[in-house]
Amino acid sequence: MITTVTLNASIDKAYYMDEAICNGEVMRVSRCRNSAGGKGLNVARVIKLCHEDVLATGLVGGYNGQYLESLLSTDGIAYQFGHVSGETRSCINILDPQYGSTEYLEPGCVITPEEEKCFIELFQDIIKKSDIVTISGSVPKGLPCNIYQRLIQMIKNEHKKVILDSSGESLKEGLLAKPTMVKPNKNEMENLFGIEINTVEEVIQYAQEIAKMGIQYVVVSLGADGAVLVMKDQVLRARPPVIKPVNTVGCGDSMVAAFAVALQRKYTPKEALAFAIAIATANALSPETGSFEETQCLEILQQVKVKECEKGEYVCH
Numbered sequence: 001m002i003t004t005v006t007l008n009a010s011i012d013k014a015y016y017m018d019e020a021i022c023n024g025e026v027m028r029v030s031r032c033r034n035s036a037g038g039k040g041l042n043v044a045r046v047i048k049l050c051h052e053d054v055l056a057t058g059l060v061g062g063y064n065g066q067y068l069e070s071l072l073s074t075d076g077i078a079y080q081f082g083h084v085s086g087e088t089r090s091c092i093n094i095l096d097p098q099y100g101s102t103e104y105l106e107p108g109c110v111i112t113p114e115e116e117k118c119f120i121e122l123f124q125d126i127i128k129k130s131d132i133v134t135i136s137g138s139v140p141k142g143l144p145c146n147i148y149q150r151l152i153q154m155i156k157n158e159h160k161k162v163i164l165d166s167s168g169e170s171l172k173e174g175l176l177a178k179p180t181m182v183k184p185n186k187n188e189m190e191n192l193f194g195i196e197i198n199t200v201e202e203v204i205q206y207a208q209e210i211a212k213m214g215i216q217y218v219v220v221s222l223g224a225d226g227a228v229l230v231m232k233d234q235v236l237r238a239r240p241p242v243i244k245p246v247n248t249v250g251c252g253d254s255m256v257a258a259f260a261v262a263l264q265r266k267y268t269p270k271e272a273l274a275f276a277i278a279i280a281t282a283n284a285l286s287p288e289t290g291s292f293e294e295t296q297c298l299e300i301l302q303q304v305k306v307k308e309c310e311k312g313e314y315v316c317h
């Protein structure tokens with residue numbers, strides 16, 4: 001079973017507007033859609049669409065927390081959350097014809113040390129029944145910034161696999177516990193090293209720095225340019241076909257989900273990368289976040305190009 005961790009969950013509200021939004025005015029929303037949000041829950045939805053067993057965990061609280069659980073039930077996703085006394089936040093995404101997407105993200109509630117302790121106990125049980133765990137997104141206030149490091153250590157102590165997809169300090173701290181796989185995008189990689197990356201060769205060079213820390217699979221996603229998968233002694237570069245994206249939010253989450261499924265199915269690195277690119281690209285063609293059409297994904301898979309880069313020669317177009 002694959003478990004997804006979402007510590008900073010939210011009720012995601014999409015407001016679809018017929019007209020451009022205007023600051024300081026009363027705006028009427030033409031259509032509204034609520035979903036269980038947070039990056040790990042996008043991952044869970046995609047794993048479910050891949051027909052693999054998935055369990056969503058993390059922290060939820062209050063009426064919004066109950067609502068989030070009911071939304072997951074509707075999606076047929078099993079969950080086992082730690083419950084906190086604060087209210088799960090809402091994140092609003094206003095979609096209008098002029099500005100596209102305008103997001104308002106609530107700060108979320110503060111987690112207490114007692115709530116953290118209860119979650120750690122619950123998580124210990126969850127690890128035992130999981131084969132692979134994915135950890136995604138930001139850390140809520142109140143939790144220490146090395147919480148991911150601690151969770152990864154717990155997972156590795158049980159000899160299970162773990163994929164980390166985060167940014168900033170929580171990524172930096174998490175890497176110290178050597179997760180099985182990390183999936184930064186170019187931006188997250190730049191922030192990690194405090195540098196600017198301009199070429200794929202540089203992406204590979206810095207990914208190799210991460211691999212040297214003892215991380216088995218380093219995937220750097222590059223949006224429409226595809227991704228690289230860097231391992232100790234192998235570098236793979238993959239490119240998706242050119243598409244007209246509909247919604248690229250959650251493409252990275254879809255990629256994480258696909259890699260978790262690939263690890264579960266013991267795909268080779270080449271197969272895993274091609275599969276992940278196909279699912280992530282299919283997600284870009286779907287209006288919903290954390291969703292894809294199976295037939296579209298299979299078509300894309302035929303067109304994904306994966307190339308092994310020779311040592312010392314990383315120009316692989």
Ligand SMILES: Nc1ncnc2c1ncn2[C@@H]1O[C@H](COP(=O)(O)OP(=O)(O)OP(=O)(O)O)[C@@H](O)[C@H]1O
Nearest residue numbers: 185221222223224226227250251252253277280281
């Ligand atoms: N415009 C696009 N065309 C084709 N494929 C895309 C496009 N955007 C994203 N993808 C696919 O999705 C993968 C992940 O995208 P990206 O690098 O944008 O992740 P991300 O920034 O982590 O996204 P998020 O955090 O919003 O989920 C890419 O490697 C690629 O396979």
Ligand SMILES: [Mg+2]
Nearest residue numbers: 165185252253
């Ligand atoms: Mg991402």
